[in-house]
Amino acid sequence: MASSLVCLASLSLVFIFISIPLPYSTAISSCNGACKTLNDCAGQLICINQKCNDDPDVGTHICGRGGGGGSSPSPSPNNCRPFGTLVCKGKSYPKYSCSPPVTSSTKALLTLNDFSEGGDGGGPSECDEQYHPNSERVVALSTGWFDNKSRCGKLIRIQASNGKTTTARVVDECDSRNGCDKEHAGQPTCENNIVDGSASVWNALGLDQDVGKVSVTWSMA
Incomplete structure (x- = not known):
């Protein structure tokens, strides 16, 4: 009889212990x-x-x-994922807050932008609230690479597939989160791997501006 009571008591304690929820x-x-x-x-x-x-x-x-x-994980462009989409002129564009990791040879797409007043860049450059002539080697970087203005005024080195290199100064953000409004000259969001260069950048690299988008690599100068 005593051993049965001990067993019942032990089972009761186990049941009570299991039934008590752990603090989440x-x-x-x-x-x-x-x-x-x-x-x-x-x-x-x-x-x-x-x-x-x-x-x-x-x-x-x-x-x-x-x-x-x-x-x-090891740095990889796949780690940067979109967080939504922007519908612009009937098309959907992914929105990014991040860009691929910056390395000594960061893969990017070079696009063409007119940073002068009245150009296709919209308002003045975000870094200095100024417009820049096409003769100046300047670029805008995708939101993740722009990094909340931390690269404003800094020089980057760009290399084209033809082997030519040039340097350019960061003056603006190529917005990967917003677009299709007056501030962005009606353009959609940028991809998250864009170096948006002036005509002078394209000329220095010996690239055909009519192409509009080419693969390059870049690093901090």
């Missing part, structure tokens, strides 16, 4: 970890569909395309 908020989840509130996710991760993931508004790319643990 004490666990800080990493990539793809379970979450209910923003405070449940580590670092700059955000709770999306009850799983911790990169925050598209901040532009973090900690989890990468396939998720994973809490550590950062």
Whole structure:
């Protein structure tokens, strides 16, 4: 009889222990970890569909395309994903807050822009609120590379596939989040890997401006 009571008491304790819910908020989840509130996710991760993931508004790319643990994956353009779309003139364009990692030879698309007053760039350059003549070697960088004006006034080195190189000064942002309005001269969002160069940049690289978009590499000068 005594042994039966001991067994029943032990089972009751086990049942009580299992039935007590563990405090959810004490666990800080990493990539793809379970979450209910923003405070449940580590670092700059955000709770999306009850799983911790990169925050598209901040532009973090900690989890990468396939998720994973809490550590950062090797830099890859695939880590930068769109966070929505912008409909402009009946077409949908992805919106980005990030760009591929900057390296000693960053792959990009060089586009042509007129930074002068009345040109296709819209308003004055964001860095200095000035217009720039086509004879000046200046560029605008995609939002992620522009990095909240941190590269304003700095020189970058651009290399074309023909082997020619030139330097250009960063004066503006090629907006990857907004567009199709007066401020952006009615143009849609930029892709997240754009170096938007003046005519002088194209001339220095010996490129045909009629092409409009070519593959290049760039780095900080």
